[in-house]
Amino acid sequence: MALNYGLLRGEVINSIPYKNTADHYQIEVKADQLYRLAIDVYSEIAGAQVHYANGGSTKLDTDRILLYYKDENFVHPLTAQMLQAKVGFTPKTALPGGLGLDYLRTTPALFPIGAMTLVPPAAIGTNGSDLNDDLNPWVLKATNNPNAEVFAFGSGWDDNTSGSIKDNTQYFNPDPALGVHDVHMNQGDSGKEAANNGVYQDGALFFYFKDTDLWVAMFFRFQNQSIKTDNNGNPV
Template identity: 30%
Template sequence: MPVKNYGVLKGSVIAGKPERNKHTPHYQIHMEGEDNIYYRVAINVLSSCEESKVLYLAAEEFNSSLFSLLPTLSNGFTRVDSTNKELAIDYIRSKLFDSAKMKPLMHHIEGPNNDLNDLIDNHIKKAQAEKATVYIYGSKFISKSKDYVFGFQPTNGIHNIHMNQGNLGKFYNDNGTFQDGCILIQYETIWVGIFLAFFCQSWCTDEDGNPIIMCRHNEVNLIL
């Protein structure tokens, strides 16, 4: 069963907030999608599987056919399904980047610019300062209550901003193809792609996104 409400949020950054001292920390982004409609983007920075590190890649001057499609979207959340499947992202099948270049990072290390919170924060703060257009791929959630991080109401949000296939255990039912999450930042003609995955996910999956065999991100090329 794939993740629910998969799609892409287009908007601008209002604020970014690292989390370090929580049981399940996320990097939180306050974004405006449609005029005066706000979203909280919750990015996993700690893995709950056997390896606590999260795999990370920031591809600068990133290039993709998506760049001719995404700017045509209206601000706000666009559901991605069979009617507009050309917008979907799949880390394995879309061949957007070399998975072997992803690096495992901890969410908190003493000092500047050396952990996952720091690196994401640098990109988000730059996007905010330069008023870049930001695209967040993941699953939409909504609550009538006040957002517990940024205080707006009702709470619109995006999560699952990472690879959503190759899972074992309790996240097995989230597996699916062409439903992976990521962050894309548009600086006029230059784009940056930020991709995240968990160490325990397999990069060899079937047509349902379920693991065929366990192969790590730096082993997939050897197997295929």
């Protein structure tokens, strides 16, 4: 497992919807410290310029056509475990019961993976589509709401760690040095992301509204990620 996989639990205090000049949908989270969530909400085609890329790569080596599934009344036994997690970012090894999501293996299934919706990529003369309108209502409902929490599974980062590759874009003031990205399926890849393949390390985004006991869940994967994988998360 190459990812620093874990769960971020906290409160939404600010957000920046995706726009063409900034990568991802950005959410600022208050927990034990400030964190930034970076959510993939749009598709891109091979050869497209990458706004921010680990390892210095500036071009996509394969299509990254995004698919997503949203459940606005999510019911699953895992939510009880999620509520046992501490506020802040917790690595998988310290999560209750070794909690980790797997789009293909978690039982009962998290969602019907065949029902994911494709987000059309930008083409010549068009801007493509994104998931801003799907996220905005729930992000805004959760923002500075004492009855709301956000839970995000993904890969944690720390800009203060030696060797980290920092996104120098100023999103918030102050801009959190800590954050979570890879909030999407993290297996079945055959492109340069294949190094991150693994099982029980898929990302997802959840909002919990305590006053109504409502969970909203959002799941993301890329079309080139196989939904048939081996025990190491590699495509078969």
